[in-house]
Amino acid sequence: MSDEMDEIINDFLIETTEIVEDLSQKFVELENDKDNQELVNGIFRSVHTIKGASGFLGFNQMVQLTHITESVLKKIKDGDIPLTPGVMDVILESIDNVKVLLEHIKAKDGVEEDLTGILASLQSVYDQAGAPAATAPPQTIQQVEIPAAPAEDAPSSGSGPTIEELDALMEAQSNMLLRPVGEILVEGGSVTTEEVDDALKIQNMIKESVDTGEVPKVGDILAATEKVSKEEVKKALSKQTQPEKDKPPQQAEQTIRVDVERLDNVLNLVGELVLARNRLMKVVSNLELKYTDNTDVAPLAELTAFINLITTDLQLAVMKTRMQAVRKVFNKFPRMVRDLARSMKKDVELALSGEDTELDKSIIEEIGDPLVHLVRNSVDHGVEMPDDRARAGKPRGGTVLLSAYQEGNNIVLSIEDDGKGIDVEMLKEKIVEKGLSTPDELERLSTKEILDFIFLPGFSTAKVVSDVSGRGVGMDVVKTNIMKLNGTITIETEKGKGTKFLLRLPLTLAIIQALMVGVGTEVFAVPLASVVETVRIDQSNIKTIRGQETVILRNEIVPVHRLANKFFLPMGQSNGGHKMYLVVILVGEKKFGMMVDKLFGQEEVVIKSIEGFSNSSEGIAGATITGDGKVVLILDPAVMFVGDLRT
Amino acid sequence: MAYNTAMKILVVDDFATMRRIIKNILKQLGMNDVEEAEDGEQAFKKLQAGKFDFLITDWNMPNCTGLELLKMVRADAKLKAMPVLMVTAEAEKEQVIEAIKSGVNNYVMKPFTSDVLKQKLDKIFNK
Numbered sequence: 001m002s003d004e005m006d007e008i009i010n011d012f013l014i015e016t017t018e019i020v021e022d023l024s025q026k027f028v029e030l031e032n033d034k035d036n037q038e039l040v041n042g043i044f045r046s047v048h049t050i051k052g053a054s055g056f057l058g059f060n061q062m063v064q065l066t067h068i069t070e071s072v073l074k075k076i077k078d079g080d081i082p083l084t085p086g087v088m089d090v091i092l093e094s095i096d097n098v099k100v101l102l103e104h105i106k107a108k109d110g111v112e113e114d115l116t117g118i119l120a121s122l123q124s125v126y127d128q129a130g131a132p133a134a135t136a137p138p139q140t141i142q143q144v145e146i147p148a149a150p151a152e153d154a155p156s157s158g159s160g161p162t163i164e165e166l167d168a169l170m171e172a173q174s175n176m177l178l179r180p181v182g183e184i185l186v187e188g189g190s191v192t193t194e195e196v197d198d199a200l201k202i203q204n205m206i207k208e209s210v211d212t213g214e215v216p217k218v219g220d221i222l223a224a225t226e227k228v229s230k231e232e233v234k235k236a237l238s239k240q241t242q243p244e245k246d247k248p249p250q251q252a253e254q255t256i257r258v259d260v261e262r263l264d265n266v267l268n269l270v271g272e273l274v275l276a277r278n279r280l281m282k283v284v285s286n287l288e289l290k291y292t293d294n295t296d297v298a299p300l301a302e303l304t305a306f307i308n309l310i311t312t313d314l315q316l317a318v319m320k321t322r323m324q325a326v327r328k329v330f331n332k333f334p335r336m337v338r339d340l341a342r343s344m345k346k347d348v349e350l351a352l353s354g355e356d357t358e359l360d361k362s363i364i365e366e367i368g369d370p371l372v373h374l375v376r377n378s379v380d381h382g383v384e385m386p387d388d389r390a391r392a393g394k395p396r397g398g399t400v401l402l403s404a405y406q407e408g409n410n411i412v413l414s415i416e417d418d419g420k421g422i423d424v425e426m427l428k429e430k431i432v433e434k435g436l437s438t439p440d441e442l443e444r445l446s447t448k449e450i451l452d453f454i455f456l457p458g459f460s461t462a463k464v465v466s467d468v469s470g471r472g473v474g475m476d477v478v479k480t481n482i483m484k485l486n487g488t489i490t491i492e493t494e495k496g497k498g499t500k501f502l503l504r505l506p507l508t509l510a511i512i513q514a515l516m517v518g519v520g521t522e523v524f525a526v527p528l529a530s531v532v533e534t535v536r537i538d539q540s541n542i543k544t545i546r547g548q549e550t551v552i553l554r555n556e557i558v559p560v561h562r563l564a565n566k567f568f569l570p571m572g573q574s575n576g577g578h579k580m581y582l583v584v585i586l587v588g589e590k591k592f593g594m595m596v597d598k599l600f601g602q603e604e605v606v607i608k609s610i611e612g613f614s615n616s617s618e619g620i621a622g623a624t625i626t627g628d629g630k631v632v633l634i635l636d637p638a639v640m641f642v643g644d645l646r647t
Numbered sequence: 648m649a650y651n652t653a654m655k656i657l658v659v660d661d662f663a664t665m666r667r668i669i670k671n672i673l674k675q676l677g678m679n680d681v682e683e684a685e686d687g688e689q690a691f692k693k694l695q696a697g698k699f700d701f702l703i704t705d706w707n708m709p710n711c712t713g714l715e716l717l718k719m720v721r722a723d724a725k726l727k728a729m730p731v732l733m734v735t736a737e738a739e740k741e742q743v744i745e746a747i748k749s750g751v752n753n754y755v756m757k758p759f760t761s762d763v764l765k766q767k768l769d770k771i772f773n774k
Contacts, residue, residue, distance in 0.1 A: 004671060012664040045707050049662045052736060055758035056668045166743050170753055201773075 012053055013106055014257075019046045020102070021331050023095055027088065028334035032349075034083050044073045050098065062101050065115055068122045069094045081128055085342065090121045092335065260361065263322055270311075270318045271606035274511065275625045277311040278604065280304055282627035315511065323358035326404045326413070329368050330355050333375055333402060340379045347397040348383050350375075357404035359411050363485055363505055367413070370478040374415045374501050375400060377475075382419030382499050392496065394418070411507060416500040422493040424450055434459065451491045455479040486512070486529060514605045514634060516626070517583060518598030520569045525605050525624060525634040532584040532591065534599055539580065551582065551593060558584065560593045561641050566619070585637045592641060603627065607634060650772040652677040654700035659683070659690040659716065660734070661708040669703060669734070675761040676768070687711025691719050694726055701771075702731045706742055714746055721750045730771050734759075 023046055030039050051066035069091065075081040097118050104111050284304040291297050330352050341348040359367070383389075383398030390396050401416045424447055431437050431453050442450060453459060457476040482489045487505040506512070506529070514525035515534070535553065542549050542560060549560040560582065564570065582593040605624035619640025626632050656673060658681055660666045666683045673681055682697065684690035688711040690704065702720065706713040713733055720726045733746045733754040743754050752771045755763060 008664065008667050008671060011667055015662060015664050042709065045661075045709065048707055048736060049665070052757045053662060053664045053668065056665075166740060166747075166754075169744065169747050170751075 009057060009105065012057060013102060016050055016053070016098075016102060019050060020095060020098055021328075022046070024092070024335035025331045027092060027095070028338045028350075030083065031085070031088050031338070037077075040073070040077045044070065044077055047073060059101070059105060061112060061115060062098065062105075065094060065097055065101065065119070068119060068126065069098075072122055072126050075126060081125065087125050089342075090118075090125050092339075094118055094122055258321075263318075263361075267318055267322065270315050271511065271608070273311055274315055274604065274606050277308055278627040279625075279629055281308060319360065319507070319511075320358075322361045324361050324364045325356050325358055326364065326367075326411075327355035329364055329371060330402060330404075332368075333371075336372070337375065337379055337400060340376060344380065345385070346379065346383055347386050348379050349397055349399050351399055351401045352403070353401065354404035357406060357411060359505065360507065363411075366481065366485055367503075367505070370481045370503070371402075371413065371415070373475070373478050374503075375402065378415055378417040378419065378499065378501075382417035382421075384420050388420075392420075406507075407504070410504045413503040413505065414500055415503075416498060418498040421495040421497050421499050422451065422454075422491070423495055424493075427451070427453065430459075448490075451493065454491065455489070486527065511604060511606050512634075514603055514624075515583065516600035516603050516632070517563070517581070517594075517596040518600060519564045519567065519596050522567065522569055523600065523626065523630060523632050524563065524596075525603070525626075525632050526583060526585070526594070526637060527621065527634065528602060530585050530587065530637055532586045535582045535584065535593075536579060537582050553584070553593075556591070558582075558591050558593045560595055562595045563635075564595070564597075566640060587637060587641075594637060594641075605632075605634060650768040651700070653680065654678065655680045655682070655698060656701045656703060657682050657684060657690060657693055657697075657699045659685075659687065659702070659704035659708070659713065661685055661705065665705065672759075672761045672764055676765055687713065687716030687719070690716055694720065694729065695723070699729065702729050704731065704733060706733060706735045706746070714742070714749060717746060717749050717751055732767060732771065 023043060026039060026043050026046075030036060030043065033039065047066050047070045051063055051070055054062035054066060072081065072087075072091065076083055076087070081087060097113065097115060100113055104113065281304055284301055288297055288301055333352070334350050337348055337350040340346075378400045383400065384392070384394075386396040389398065399418050401414070403416070404411060404413050406412070427450060428439070428442050431442060431450070432439055436453060436456060436459070437445075455475050455478070459475065479489055482503055482505070485505055487503055489504075490502045491499065492502065493499040513528040515528050515531050517524050517526055537551055541551050543551070545557075549562075550557050551560050552558070581596050581599050583596060583599075584591060584593050603626065605626070607622040608624060609622050610620070619636050621634040621636040623631055623633050656678060658666050658669045658673075660669065660683075663683075663685075670681050670683070673679075682693060682699075684693050686708045687704070690702070691711070693699070694702065702716075704713040704716055711719075717731055717733065720729050720731060730752045731750075733743070733751045734757060735742055735746075735754055736757050746754060753767045755767050
């Protein structure tokens with residue numbers, strides 16, 4: 001029983017959290033579209049729903065809060081209270097308190113929040129309408145026996161029908177409800193209403209004693225108790241046009257909730273299957289070469305090709321089950337932008353597009369914080385004050401556009417504002433001032449490279465530090481977080497026109513394309529996403545500049561790192577030590593070459609994390625099992641050589 | 648008990664937690680053959696497809712409200728005898744009257760306990 005209760009409370013938390021997230025957005029929409037009755041109704045219904053369920057579950061504080069919020073919303077709905085920004089602030093605050101209460105319910109800490117402040121604010125908003133107060137909290141499950149209606153709707157609680165009157169009305173009405181056969185018989189004058197009711201009583205009694213099987217029909221009972229003749233019942237039945245007994249197939253539920261752990265498990269199994277498939281393909285292709293004349297090999301190859309196809313499809317299908325719309329993340333932004341804009345006295349509208357674009361659940365979970373930072377940044381640093389905008393000949397209200405779309409195998413999230421843009425000259429001054437570079441060096445860099453200084457730790461261009469952003473923490477964290485997701489971030493800006501941040505993210509994290517490389521007898525996998533090219537170079541091409549081995553590739557100086565040194569491996573002897581391969585890798589804007597002995601080609605690998613090993617801190621992203629059954633480490637070149645890159 | 652624990656019941660509410668709560672209360676009364684629907688429209692389809700003995704519906708739902716569902720049920724030749732219990736919030740008395748006029752068998756105000764529900768069931772099925 002208590003398990004059942006826990007599960008219900010869990011459901012309540014999940015569902016209510018969804019509703020609350022949705023609400024924040026709806027409120028902001030409402031502020032811009034005050035006359036949207038449908039929106040008001042939806043909001044009202046949501047709050048009402050939370051209250052209803054909270055009452056059942058005995059969450060008294062939640063009932064108290066949602067009750068008065070609902071009352072205020074009702075007044076807004078009825079046009080008794082104008083929806084001013086001030087009123088909106090109070091309502092939004094109440095929704096924030098709902099979130100706090102949800103947290104307490106989740107934590108099961110039994111903590112009672114002090115709601116006096118918000119309740120008083122809501123009350124005073126409610127009182128604006130000049131109506132009597134609605135402080136009477138509605139009943140909760142503990143006090144349910146007397147469902148005394150609070151005074152919120154009726155002008156005074158005395159008027160209107162009482163519960164007793166309603167019940168009496170109910171009584172009178174329900175006596176008149178008749179069952180079809182009985183109704184027809186009554187119509188024909190064969191039986192009286194009372195006789196039909198008696199028959200129904202008998203029918204119910206029989207139903208009780210029988211399981212689900214045959215229950216005699218009302219008509220049959222009437223006939224059996226000799227109220228009517230069988231012929232009359234038959235006649236009455238013939239008037240019922242619908243077939244009686246056939247039971248069409250049940251309509252299936254459209255969605256089911258599945259525990260994420262189960263989905264993760266399925267994904268893991270599919271990962272294993274992909275690995276096994278890779279091995280199978282390798283084995284079969286070897287067999288094909290060896291036994292070309294054997295007639296058994298061709299069907300095996302065919303079957304393997306088929307399994308290959310199915311596995312790929314299965315993998316995609318399973319990945320799809322983990323996909324969630326970015327709407328989930330986007331939803332919190334309208335509210336956030338609204339609050340930010342209000343606190344900074346700016347006029348900013350947030351436009352969303354592509355909310356239905358889907359991303360893997362794990363990416364959705366990680367992307368929230370970086371986006372919050374970027375959106376804040378746009379509102380804070382991007383969009384100018386209304387007066388400044390007017391002076392620049394722009395509309396007083398600024399716009400931040402948050403959009404998502406798919407681009408090949410990537411999902412692109414873009415945060416674009418129509419603000420003042422980034423002044424590259426000022427940025428350069430700042431870079432020099434901070435001692436991050438010299439004017440000479442900056443002269444040689446492209447605008448894109450200069451903009452990337454923004455992502456360096458401790459960098460902030462804001463002259464005045466606001467309490468919103470611009471404390472110099474964040475942009476580097478944003479970049480690190482995006483890179484952790486195998487994503488990239490780029491900036492496009494035009495002075496006076498605005499700035500656009502583009503995040504490119506992979507569709508999924510679990511399976512990647514990798515380049516298999518060899519050092520000595522060891523094999524490593526390098527995520528293909530970071531590989532620019534592979535080149536074969538001669539030992540003699542390597543020049544040492546200030547202790548760093550480098551090579552010149554198409555007039556570009558590229559530092560070279562030996563992968564063998566990282567793992568304390570001897571370099572292979574097979575190539576005579578003169579010719580070697582260089583895998584050119586791009587990390588952020590920096591290129592470097594990773595020297596290896598062999599290139600094996602491209603393979604699809606499933607990333608398995610290594611237990612008891614702090615991943616990626618050492619430049620190991622995980623491990624995988626290759627087609628020939630070997631366990632291979634997956635490198636994270638961005639981290640592996642990051643120390644060396646600082647030179 | 649005058650009602651039948653084997654009866655097949657459809658619970659209609661747009662809030663899944665609510666459906667679950669009502670299901671749980673029904674379970675306490677020994678009734679386990681319960682199906683769910685999210686709104687009036689879906690409920691009506693289910694009612695037409697399956698052989699339900701009893702309908703418990705919320706009032707306030709998007710798309711098709713409980714009242715609309717009730718009216719549809721009463722207007723349907725096959726379903727019009729279906730016993731219907733309307734779940735309402737407090738202070739929705741006007742709605743209750745409207746529901747009674749439209750032929751609801753009884754109503755129950757949120758939140759309710761299994762005892763209250765039992766009383767209502769007795770009233771509906773003990774006629």
